[in-house]
Amino acid sequence: MAQGPLIDPNLTYATVTDKISSITLTRKTSLYWLLGVFISFALVMLLMLCVTVLLIKGVGIWGLNIPVGWGFDITNFVWWIGIGHAGTLISAVLLLLHQKWRTSINRFAEAMTLFAVACAGMFPLIHVGRPWLAYWLFPYPNTMGLWPQFRSPLLWDVFAVSTYATVSLLFWYVGLIPDLATLRDRAEGKFAQVAYGVLAMGWRGSARHWHRYETAYTLLAGLAAPLVVSVHTIVSWDFAVSVIPGWHTTIFPPYFVAGAVYSGFAMVLTLAIPLRQLYGLKDYITDRHLDNMAKVMLATGLIVAYGYLVEGFMIWYNGNVYEMSMLLDRMTGAYAPAYWLLITCNVVIPQLLWRPSVRANPWMLFVISIVINIGMWLERFIIIVTSLHHDFLPSSWGMFYPTRWDIGTYVGTIGLFLSLLFLFIRFLPVISIFETRELLSEEKEEGA
């Protein structure tokens, strides 16, 4: 291959191990980390405040009302869960496709998935009105003799998201076990030894164990790959199964899945570029990784753009007046600035990625990835709010304005996401150590 190597061939098994584990074990806690934790933890406090006020007063503190019954909450839910998808895609689909470049980014992409799903899961929960009764969503024998209504996409969503969260957690933890054993063996302090030792469950690298481990890992990847497609498909059915103009369309599942991968890769880049800079991990997360991720973003971005195009075309072609009215309102109505900003962020600006020089420039990629994150958030906002605020009858049209609690809750979950990531970077290996050793061994064999 003409591009740079995936890993510096001068590294050895020992130096790779020492370098990655030193971030967790020996390196002094950096000032950047403390500052980052301080800011993101302050935002978690904001989230706690917003949720507490919500629990006391109810969802009326948000800007929701009829006709716009879903606003920031569901927008944020879809946005977060979409971000999670890149982690599973990188760890599962790229594993099955033998894409070796996944090795140094899969661990933190999986962690990102987990934390994004945690943020996502919160929104439907606090949106249900009486969150303390959210367990009613699950089927369990109860004295009321009631059972959930399994024909509703909203209930499918409950199962899809909880399965996704569970499988992502299992996948991440299984991937961590050998590295936890490494940390156990390398930790100096008693507490760290015991903590990592308990989590590693006595892993000793036995050949027989590795054999079953690899089988389990590959099977999990094979299970996670269709799962990730199903999750965003089911999320899109929350909309597509209804009759609202702008929601009732069969293009939703594929274009939601593509959008999810698009926003997820954008988030991975947003996180990877500062991470490799601050922790000196450029030997591991190389320019070639960034280039590959940018290409995936470009490809999925084009699918998303195609989705917008076909959505508009189908509305024009089927001649439904309500759909047409909704589309014109989206492009020229009250929320038109948000719509055109979304097109700029998701369709226009990412075309810069065609240029190899842009893909080779980490800071350009960083800015573009943030632009795409914003664009994908706006996409969900536009889909949800413009469809609801302008349905069949002019008498039921209305506006949605977010309140400070809407914004506070959203910003708060960003804080939660970043706090969890900061803790993860500090206490667990951000790059899979054993897979990096394996990659090194394979590269050496190829070189020899």
Add this chain to the structure above:
Amino acid sequence: MNESQTPYGLMAEFDEPEILVKCARLAYEKGYRKMDGFTPFPIEGLDEALGEHKNWLPLLVLLGGIGGALGGFAMQYFANVIQYPLIIGGKPYNSWPAFIPITFEMTILAAAGVAVLGMLALNGLPTPYHPVFSVPRFELASRQGFFLCIESRDPQFDLKKTRQFLESLKPVGVYEVDPW
């Protein structure tokens, strides 16, 4: 012989994965069966070299997936057809296409759960302590060392001869592993 004085086995350390695979094969040819390799990353062919062939995990995962699918569908059928029948949108009680998404999710959930728990159970994890940890150099098995351990419960095992054999493989070192 007193059980507590027999070592768990003898362990040889190597510094390259290919050498370990070669030596494991030699040991197998010599007739040793109760042995294991310890490596910092999975090595292709090592388990075959050690004489390990069957792996039940895929079958278990398949059964788990089938169980999840049947259980998932049965749960919905029981709830919405038998226990609490509801007509939604004029569809029949057993409107099975609407039950497919959750059936699919339950299939994945059960299969993934079996994959992880089955892997741990078949590997006998968690095992917080194991005799191999008594070798001081063994902590390198999670860094850059490749180890071969021949256990004393192997009928061919003889402290002297096995040590001679392991030393003939030109390892970094040969260590005695404390008993349990």
